[in-house]
Amino acid sequence: MRIGVVTFPGTLDDRDAKRAVRLAGAEPVSLWHADTSLQNVDAVVLPGGFSFGDYLRCGAIAAQAPIMKTIIDAANGGLPVLGICNGFQVLVEAHLLPGGLTRNEHQHFICRDQKLIVENVDTAWTNQFSIGQEITIPLKNGEGGYIADEETLKRLEGDGLIAFRYSDVNPNGSVNNIAGLRNERGNVVGLMPHPEHAVEPGFGPDTPLAMRSGVDGLQFFKSVINQVVNA
Amino acid sequence: MAKKVSLVDTTKAAKKSPDKVQPWKELGLKQEEYDRIKVILNRRPTSAELAMYSVMWSEHCSYKSSKIYLRQFGEKVTDEMKKNLMVGMGENAGVVDIGEGWAVTFKVESHNHPSYIEPFQGAATGVGGIVRDILTMGARPIAVMDQLRFGAPGHPDTARVVNGVVSGISFYGNCLGLPNIGGETVFNKVYQGNPLVNALSVGALRHNDLKLAKADHPGDLVILFGARTGADGIGGVSVLASEAFDADGPSRRPAVQVGDPFAEKVLIECCLELYAAGVVAGIQDLGGAGLSCATSELASNGRAGMRVQLKNVLLRDASLTPEEILMSESQERMMAIVPKKHLKAFTEIVNRHEVEFSVLGKVIRKPRLYINWGKEEIVNVPPRSVAHDGPVYERPVAYPKWIDALNKSSVKKLGLVRAQNASELASQLVQVVSSPNQASKSWITDQYDHYVGGNTALAMPDDSGMVRVSEDSGLGVAIATDANGKYCQLDPYAGAKLALAESYRNVAASGAVPMAVTNCLNFGSPENPEVMWQFKEATAGLADGCLELGIPVTGGNVSFYNQTGDTAIYPTPVVGVLGVIDDVARRIPSGWQDEGNNIYLLGITRDELDGSAWAEVIHDHLGGKPPVVDLAKEKELAELMHGANLQGLIASAHDLSDGGLAQAVVESCLRFNVGARIWLIELIERDRIDLTAALFSESQGRMLISVGREDDVKFVGLCEARGIPVLRIGVTDSVKELVIQDVATWSLEELRNSHSATIPELFG
DSSP states (O other), X not given: OXXXXXXXXXXXXXXXXXXXXXXXXXXXXXXXXXOOOOTTOSEEEEOOBOGGGGOSSTTTTGGGSHHHHHHHHHHHTTOOEEEXXXXXXXXXXXXXXXXXXXXXXXXXXXXXXXXXXXXXXXXTTTTTSOTTOEEEEEEEESSOEEEOOHHHHHHXXXXXXXXXXXXXXXXXXXXXXXXXXXXXXXXXXXXXXXXXXXXXXXXXXXXXXXXXXXXXXXXXXXXXHHHHHXX | OOOOOOOOOOHHHHHHOTTOOOOTXXXXXXXXXXXXXXXXXXXXXXXHHHHHHHHHTSHHHXXXXXXXXXXHHHHSOOHHHHTTEEEOTTSSSEEEEEETTEEEEEEEEEOHHHHHHSHHHHHHHHHHHHXXXXXXXXXXXXXXXXXXXXXXXXXXXXXXXXXHHHHHHHHHHHHHTOOEEEEEEEEOXXXXXXOEEEEEEEEEEEXXXXXXXXXXXXXXXXXXXXXXXXXXXXXXXXXXXXXXXOTTSOOOOOSSOOOOHHHHHHHHHHHHHHHHHTOOSEEEEOBTBHHHXXXXXXXXXXXXXXXXXXXXXXXXXXXXXXXXXXXXXXXXXXXXXXXXXXXXXXXXXXHHTTOOEEEEEEEESSSOEEEEEXXXXXXXXXXXXXXXXXXXXXXXXXXOTHHHHHHHSOHHHHTOOOOOSHHHHHHHHHHHHTSTTTSOOHHHHTTSOOOTTSOXXXXXXXXXXXXXXOTTTOOEEEEXXXXXXXXXXXXXXXXXXXHHHHHHHHHHHTTOEEXXXXXXXXXXXXXXXXXXXXXXXXXXXXXXXXXXXXOOEEEEXXXXXXXXXXXXXXXXXXXEEEEEESOGGGOOOSSOOSTTOEEEEESOOOOOOTTOHHHHHHHOOOOSOOOOOOHHHHHHHHHHHHHHHHTTOOSEEEEOOTTHHHHHXXXXXXXHTOEEEEOOHHHHHHHTOOHHHHHHOOOSSOEEEEEOGGGHHHHHHHHHHXXXXXXXEEEEESSSEEEXXXXXXXXXXXXXXXXXXXXXXXXX
């Protein structure tokens, strides 16, 4: 089981994503933005960061990178793709997921341990969760406010395409508390919070049991391994 | 189109026109300094040379007023202290061997003045600059921290500076992908017109990856890479630019640099790949003094020379004069010394990262720096005279007479009223922990990414920041910084030792073993003999303190001229201590985690309220003498912590400093939302103090420890065996309350609201 992790110029969480893949039990494969080959990976992670310095719009330039052409085709063919934070912004800019991400309504970058409700488990990246489960993973972004037009929102809600909602606190003013989305097929998932920062005891969010012991993010990567292995 | 008139001042012209009037004064040089340049060159300098000397001999670059005092950091050391020091003072940053083939490099630097003029870019480029220093040593930067001082919280200008600085650090640091793991924020009216923005970075490297900034092999290429050179950060040198008459030229140069963290992130990855490929023989970042500094330092460090063609510099603004190119402080640039045979490999790597570069020249055997502008020679100097043999001053020193009166106006002498009853004490406790300096800084730190990298083991609000260095073994480092300006105003010698003591104690509280020291010495004008006395005292205190603790100073930074008009800031020597921990899994949290644990106070509490948060908040008073510092006791305490932690006896540890026991107890409750019952009666009897002193005294050498019941006997036995005063003062509780017997009971929710509302209300 090989999972590709894409590095764009300005990507920051690629090493973290590779570590998460490894801890979940798969082999991480580095993918470079200027290449076009996916090196036969079974799934792809678009990690967080500030690809191309967030110039133009977050994720807009990365969405045009050579590797993305291949990823878009593969995603349309069913390849599991997870976009985290800036990766989510790239997925939206690449039209693999609808809507847009805007400046947090309070205008500040925010880093916090964020509670989420899992809304949908019929995806490549969420099948190890249960519906309505509350999980805690770090959130850190400056432009995480999700927006979409009325019609799109209606479709997202009606078709069960919302993967995660913010619970407790809406940290950035996202409409309907939307934290993450899935596509119709369930192979593409994007979210603002960072599952790859909650995979290793000692380095994740605090839990009632112990400091920095939260590992809820690991299930994202175990989900895709489960999906690919049982496919 | 106006016709361009070339007025490039060449070495040839300089010989021919020895009496030409030059703007040395406007560039900040003294008459005797200008005369000395003429002696060195045996002629007048060209305008390019004048620009180079003026900036390299500035206080900021040459340390001319501080040098004679900084020497003692290298002198007051034992062989034992030097044992783990791979690179000491004088390089871009000190390097410490932490074992298992790993080394770390860390340094703190000031960016105070730019951050007042333009807080956002000033703070942002402060982060960028210190990170490049770390990168230059061959290390991967792994974390940053910031030490901030702002004016009075209620002053109308403070919010501008706070918001700008915090956004700038957040913007730049977050975009670089470096976790921000801690720091300090202090408000005081003395910093109103002169805020302090210090930035610290730490990096990790394998022993054999160490790089030094030197060019010592003739024939090697001198390559400038990264961002293009523009007109930013030129400052005073624009008086030279005014000599060129050009109607198309830019008229005013911005003195504050503008940062692009994306360019720096790409540069970091590019440099690390260049290092790994082994194609770089020497490396230097471009910070203060830009190309003047990089060329002269590389050549001087290598005891060699250099021939440079300035027309080869890639420009953002084609109208720049040669002097401006030499002075530009454009960010995100590096200079590499590359052996010719590696040029192809070098080119491939930088191209892959889409980083621009140009070959400026080559290293030569003769220790002379030649810089040409096209065919004309505009610089011909001994590089050492520019980079290392600048002027050294022994400035006049005068004991400030006002300090006697200040020391006399103590809390006791003035009879400052203490709480008369329980309800007054309770209200004072809430006032202290919710005052701007003691309140939670989470509104600030929540704007910083502390997760990126996946190696953060401790971050704010814990006493130290801690990052894992080796994923295989868990080997890691902890860093804490501190400087109590009030203590230093009362007694700079003791104040510097107190800053060292607190950082050291913070590192020990995290479970790490303190190992090395860095500093950023923020002071007023060195031309004021009283400020110079403060500087002399503080450096002596720090050097003596390091010797007592047995940990070396590895490097640092001096920032003078922090004052508004004649009024200097409080002396603010920021001291950073780095500690090592074999496995970060053993780190100690700063708050209680479980109910039913015993709470112990280690150390002795004296009636020490002078210079305290209590005196400031309740009485708006600063006077008397700072708390007594006993570094031998601090060392014993640190050794106890290490021993007890190895046995797994400690559930949490919080150092006691400003705000005293009250502050530590409240923070320990709020960290994980675990309540406690505290009693002070035995403490009051044993240490013969009153309740006010018990809660708010800032006596040193104390720590608040929670211990699981099963480890109780062992822990107390260990303390007693080592002669550390230990007293059980409470238990942690399942009820979400803080009960201080004979004082009050608070719900944790109300304490949290008081503690965390202050800063967002002021600045949010």
